[in-house]
Amino acid sequence: MSEPITARTVFATLETALTLSWVGGQAGAEQVLRTANETDFAWVGRLNWIQPARIQILGAEEFNFLQSLDNAEREMLISRLLTAPTSAVLVCGDSAYALQLQAAADQVKVPLWYTPEQPSTALEWLIDYQRSQGPSTLVHGELLEVFGLGVLITGASGTGKSELALELISRGHRLIADDTPQLMRVAPNVLEGTCPPALRDFLEVRGLGILNIRRMFGDSAIKRNKRVRLIVRLVRAEEMELPAELRLHGARVSREILTVHVPQLSLPIAAGRNLAVLLECAVRDHIQRLQGYYADQELTDRLQQEMTRSCA
Structure with missing residues (x-):
């Protein structure tokens, strides 16, 4: 049976490849992204409000959408973003995007990571890692x-x-x-x-x-x-x-x-x-x-x- 995968494990594995920085939510390092029984669970993906993945990937497109909202709507969506089943958030491209979520991530103890890579590159690495963890x-x-x-x-x-x-x-x-x-x-x-x-x-x-x-x-x-x-x-x-x-x-x-x-x-x-x-x-x-x-x-x-x- 496969071992549970935590946020700390994923970060340590991909830190060098994606030049990852841990921006916020360090208290959630032991968040379980995939349990031992979820061997076929797709736990990584681009931002999806309907069927959110365990690791949500955000880039310029998603942040431009958030910036187009008024403050109340933006805070509501950020709150939804950082609640279950989301166990970690990966921000791609501009580090300023990650800083906008830092306080909220610290408050709810959801790991917040940053990579200078584009979302497509980050997604490829995460999918490759996810596949390697299967039976x-x-x-x-x-x-x-x-x-x-x-x-x-x-x-x-x-x-x-x-x-x-x-x-x-x-x-x-x-x-x-x-x-x-x-x-x-x-x-x-x-x-x-x-x-x-x-x-x-x-x-x-x-x-x-x-x-x-x-x-x-x-x-x-x-x-x-x-x-x-x-x-x-x-x-x-x-x-x-x-x-x-x-x-x-x-x-x-x-x-x-x-x-x-x-x-x-x-x-x-x-x-x-x-x-x-x-x-x-x-x-x-x-x-x-x-x-x-x-x-x-x-x-x-x-x-x-x-x-x-x-x-x-």
């Missing part, structure tokens, strides 16, 4: 971006996962992680994969050793992270039974990782099979399925129509 796990396999789709290649040792990854990279696809991709649940139904920092850019191929993919193929051959949309499991042909019905629809199941269900396709491997072409076709077919087209269903419909015409 995660390490899996055995290769993670690549194939035709824009995040594909996790799994299988027993010796099934050729690394060789397949290298072939796909040589065909213009992108490596995300070799051997031990880190998967994170960044939303209730979204699984995102990345590479542990120490292993980034490297691919281990049996017989060749360690290869630096970025140096060999260039920056375009590397992708930092990607949503996992398909799992391809490599299985030795002699170990895989393929009933007649699966020849039409494919060996497809749903695999659950961190409570997220991801489609999984099993591919039998044997001497002479071009796995790179097979995997590319599997990804193209999956993209079509995501768009609502099923080739097996179209074939079935055609055969049924032909049988109907023959019997008429």
